[in-house]
Amino acid sequence: MNFARRFASSLVAIVAALAVAIGLMLLVDAPPFEALKLLVEGSVGSDVKIADTFMAWAPLVLTSTGLIVTFAAGLWNIGVEGQVMAGAIAASWVARTVDGPVWLLIVLTMLAGMIGGALWALLAGVLKVYGRVNEIFGGLGLTFVAQALITYLVIGPWKRPGVASTSGTEPFPEHAWLPTLPGLRISLVAVGVALVAVIIIYFMLRGTRFGLRLKAVGKNSRSAYLLGIPTTRYMLAAFAIGGALAGLAGTIQATGFLHRLVPAVSGGYGYLGILVALLANSSTIWVPPVSFFFAMISVGSTQLQLRLNLDSSLGGVLQGVLVLFTLLAQGWQSRRIAREAAEASAAPPVKLVES
Amino acid sequence: MSLELRDIRKRFGPVQANDGVSLTVEAGELHGLLGENGAGKSTLMKILSGFYTADSGEIVLDGRTLDIRGPGDAIEAGIGMLHQDPLVFLPFTALDSFIAGSPGGFVIDRRQARKEMMELAERFGFDLDPNAPAREFTIGARQQLEIIRLLWLGARVLILDEPTTGISATQRERLFETLKQLASEGMSVIFVSHKLEEVEELCSRVTVLRQGRVTGERELPCPADELVELMFGKSVVIQTKEPVELGKPVLEVQHATLEDELVTVRDLSLSVREGEVVGLAGLEGSGQRALLRAAAGLLKPRSGTIRIDGRTPRTYHEFLDVGVHYLPAGRLEEGLLQGMTITEHFVLADESTPFFVDWDEAEQQAAEEIRAHFIKGRPDSNAEELSGGNQQRLLLAMLPDHLRLLLMQHPTRGLDIESAAWVWEQLLARRHDGTAIMFASSDLDELLMYSDRIAVFFSGEVIDILDARTATVEQLGYLIGGVRAAS
Ligand SMILES: Nc1ncnc2c1ncn2[C@@H]1O[C@H](COP(=O)(O)OP(=O)(O)OP(=O)(O)O)[C@@H](O)[C@H]1O
Ligand SMILES: [Mg+2]
Numbered sequence: 001m002n003f004a005r006r007f008a009s010s011l012v013a014i015v016a017a018l019a020v021a022i023g024l025m026l027l028v029d030a031p032p033f034e035a036l037k038l039l040v041e042g043s044v045g046s047d048v049k050i051a052d053t054f055m056a057w058a059p060l061v062l063t064s065t066g067l068i069v070t071f072a073a074g075l076w077n078i079g080v081e082g083q084v085m086a087g088a089i090a091a092s093w094v095a096r097t098v099d100g101p102v103w104l105l106i107v108l109t110m111l112a113g114m115i116g117g118a119l120w121a122l123l124a125g126v127l128k129v130y131g132r133v134n135e136i137f138g139g140l141g142l143t144f145v146a147q148a149l150i151t152y153l154v155i156g157p158w159k160r161p162g163v164a165s166t167s168g169t170e171p172f173p174e175h176a177w178l179p180t181l182p183g184l185r186i187s188l189v190a191v192g193v194a195l196v197a198v199i200i201i202y203f204m205l206r207g208t209r210f211g212l213r214l215k216a217v218g219k220n221s222r223s224a225y226l227l228g229i230p231t232t233r234y235m236l237a238a239f240a241i242g243g244a245l246a247g248l249a250g251t252i253q254a255t256g257f258l259h260r261l262v263p264a265v266s267g268g269y270g271y272l273g274i275l276v277a278l279l280a281n282s283s284t285i286w287v288p289p290v291s292f293f294f295a296m297i298s299v300g301s302t303q304l305q306l307r308l309n310l311d312s313s314l315g316g317v318l319q320g321v322l323v324l325f326t327l328l329a330q331g332w333q334s335r336r337i338a339r340e341a342a343e344a345s346a347a348p349p350v351k352l353v354e355s
Numbered sequence: 356m357s358l359e360l361r362d363i364r365k366r367f368g369p370v371q372a373n374d375g376v377s378l379t380v381e382a383g384e385l386h387g388l389l390g391e392n393g394a395g396k397s398t399l400m401k402i403l404s405g406f407y408t409a410d411s412g413e414i415v416l417d418g419r420t421l422d423i424r425g426p427g428d429a430i431e432a433g434i435g436m437l438h439q440d441p442l443v444f445l446p447f448t449a450l451d452s453f454i455a456g457s458p459g460g461f462v463i464d465r466r467q468a469r470k471e472m473m474e475l476a477e478r479f480g481f482d483l484d485p486n487a488p489a490r491e492f493t494i495g496a497r498q499q500l501e502i503i504r505l506l507w508l509g510a511r512v513l514i515l516d517e518p519t520t521g522i523s524a525t526q527r528e529r530l531f532e533t534l535k536q537l538a539s540e541g542m543s544v545i546f547v548s549h550k551l552e553e554v555e556e557l558c559s560r561v562t563v564l565r566q567g568r569v570t571g572e573r574e575l576p577c578p579a580d581e582l583v584e585l586m587f588g589k590s591v592v593i594q595t596k597e598p599v600e601l602g603k604p605v606l607e608v609q610h611a612t613l614e615d616e617l618v619t620v621r622d623l624s625l626s627v628r629e630g631e632v633v634g635l636a637g638l639e640g641s642g643q644r645a646l647l648r649a650a651a652g653l654l655k656p657r658s659g660t661i662r663i664d665g666r667t668p669r670t671y672h673e674f675l676d677v678g679v680h681y682l683p684a685g686r687l688e689e690g691l692l693q694g695m696t697i698t699e700h701f702v703l704a705d706e707s708t709p710f711f712v713d714w715d716e717a718e719q720q721a722a723e724e725i726r727a728h729f730i731k732g733r734p735d736s737n738a739e740e741l742s743g744g745n746q747q748r749l750l751l752a753m754l755p756d757h758l759r760l761l762l763m764q765h766p767t768r769g770l771d772i773e774s775a776a777w778v779w780e781q782l783l784a785r786r787h788d789g790t791a792i793m794f795a796s797s798d799l800d801e802l803l804m805y806s807d808r809i810a811v812f813f814s815g816e817v818i819d820i821l822d823a824r825t826a827t828v829e830q831l832g833y834l835i836g837g838v839r840a841a842s
Binding site: 207208209210212213215216219220222223224225226227228229230 | 671672675681683687688689690691692693694695699702703704706708709710711712714753
């Protein structure tokens with residue numbers, strides 16, 4: 001029942017967002033239905049496309065799931081983008097320096113990525129908890145630093161022999177690549193890791209004392225503290241978990257998709273994850289489907305540019321509008337639910353009448 | 356102006372909070388509203404002031420039926436409400452919270468507003484610093500700020516929901532004078548309280564609610580027994596405290612200097628023994644809260660020592676570990692968690708919860724606790740859905756079983772007479788376990804009835820420690836005002 005309602009309101013939001021997108025396309029004289037068709041074909045139209053979409057889905061699911069954890073603790077971890085980059089840097093370092101069998105490198109790069117992302121998030125956490133810097137500003141600042149660090153590495157110490165350009169490092173040795181399915185760009189390891197993360201976080205938030213206490217800290221940290229919950233530790237833990245998952249996303253981007261470190265290694269999955277987490281409305285099970293939809297738009301919209309000469313940022317517009325409409329629908333619905341709960345089975349609802 | 360509520364109904368899910376309530380208040384009348392916890396008083400007042408919409412019924416002001424859809428409509432019609440927990444914008448200064456709710460233009464004339472604020476404050480003898488942050492105000496001062504704000508907005512009907520819980524005796528006197536003055540100028544006042552004496556002192560008529568219905572309306576004065584019967588459907592017997600053997604000291608404060616936002620307490624020495632109840636009296640902000648917080652490990656003493664059973668724990672968690680527990684006054688601010696259910700509260704409060712929570716079992720346990728503590732609510736009710744008194748019961752129900760030292764601020768704040776008596780019965784029973792109790796209260800009767808000794812604070816100093824068996828209300832009243840007993 002609740003589910004059905006939620007589904008209905010999501011549907012309304014999606015339709016409304018599509019309507020806006022169509023309107024926009026008409027405005028720039030693009031054929032809207034052609035464009036939508038391309039969007040779908042470009043994301044799920046063939047095996048190759050589906051594989052690509054899943055390869056965008058995995059890091060997006062990871063960042064969004066991590067954000068659900070920090071949001072639950074009442075922390076606006078806007079610095080997630082920087083945490084993706086930090087994870088990618090750490091994973092790249094391992095990929096460039098460690099020699100060994102593929103499985104070992106998978107484990108080591110992922111561990112390194114998680115540590116890198118977690119440390120970067122903890123920096124924001126420490127700034128918040130001990131330095132009283134709001135996590136939004138701390139996170140944004142640290143994202144700039146991470147971005148600068150990548151650029152420095154790419155044109156400095158890790159530059160390709162001879163050329164110093166921002167186009168990225170040398171590709172990693174192949175044993176450091178996440179193995180992909182033959183002929184496709186999808187790595188089952190990446191998809192599996194994302195699924196496992198969703199399952200773990202789902203149970204953590206729902207069924208464990210840790211998750212409950214984390215939520216308590218998010219609802220009212222003063223009350224939580226008086227109840228004996230070590231609030232700072234929990235906040236830092238939330239940062240670390242969110243950062244580790246973002247770092248994993250960075251690892252997958254670097255070792256599974258790009259196979260090198262580039263300045264745009266994050267793919268914007270941090271920021272996009274914020275939208276997904278908002279849409280999923282802090283419920284972990286909604287992250288995979290919502291992420292898939294967003295991944296479809298992201299991957300499919302590249303076709304718009306190729307085929308219709310439309311800027312692919314149209315996809316971003318669609319995603320943004322979608323979030324706005326969904327938030328609107330959610331707000332509207334929670335008002336209605338509150339009203340109905342109050343009116344349910346009450347005497348025939350008579351309004352206060354004006355004389 | 357006369358105000359009439361006709362057949363008001365309001366339901367929250369399974370709870371019929373107001374079940375056909377009718378009520379008339381004349382101009383210049385001070386009308387009391389009594390009823391046990393969860394009777395529906397706050398709900399009725401929130402409907403009147405536009406925070407809730409009634410399912411059915413009419414609100415008629417001066418013969419005109421009002422269509423109130425929000426607090427803005429209510430205040431425009433001249434109905435202003437002072438909430439159970441004053442809704443002041445805490446991070447704002449007094450002046451800014453004063454202005455924040457005002458209608459009118461985009462541009463604020465701060466100078467003018469400030470002038471008018473000061474004039475109103477002066478008229479009622481309120482001492483309010485417009486530049487001080489509202490969060491530093493005592494509950495009493497927040498209330499004063501809210502009253503003049505409502506008057507400034509043009510309120511002609513003033514609703515006060517349990518305004519006297521948590522304010523000092525002088526603040527209460529000031530409040531009563533103000534209300535009487537306003538009534539004599541034609542203001543209609545609805546006064547919600549659990550304290551019969553207050554209603555008798557202030558009001559001329561009283562309406563009693565029980566389970567959402569009006570059980571009676573009386574002219575005052577009226578015998579207290581009759582009102583109690585109307586409130587609870589039976590008479591209430593208040594047990595006197597049986598003495599217990601006092602054991603060794605649990606809390607020992609020696610030469611402590613304590614400093615919080617409101618006050619500095621110098622060179623304080625006090626001890627509380629096993630089975631002993633020490634009451635802390637004094638105007639709000641005289642140092643009682645600082646002492647409670649220091650004894651709970653929430654406030655580090657500047658100098659001196661605080662020992663619990665001879666040990667000196669350092670962090671708040673170490674205090675918790677040695678069996679100290681602190682129950683603060685602000686229920687939803689510090690204590691309960693808005694948006695979380697009763698079950699979740701019990702799980703959080705329970706030290707022994709395993710890592711994986713068994714929600715079915717937790718729900719059953721919560722249902723048991725709800726029954727044991729007579730909480731009006733269901734395991735899946737959120738904390739903010741409970742009536743004020745039931746929020747307090749939930750906090751009390753969350754206390755661990757075995758404690759060495761229990762520290763409380765206004766432990767029965769917001770509880771009806773029957774519940775207050777019941778709660779004290781439970782608290783006093785803990786003394787047989789050797790629990791030491793220290794509590795602050797602004798209710799002199801409560802202090803005298805349940806304490807063994809009463810420490811009286813005046814501006815950061817304990818000016819006397821009385822034996823509660825021999826002390827009197829008058830004596831206590833003088834001391835609180837800073838007048839030392841002539842010795
Ligand atoms: N927002 C709400 N959602 C659900 N139930 C509510 C809500 N507000 C009040 N109730 C329920 O309605 C009943 C009446 O509550 P109300 O707050 O009016 O009582 P009250 O008379 O003010 O009690 P108290 O003396 O304890 O403050 C209670 O059972 C309460 O749980
Ligand atoms: Mg109430």
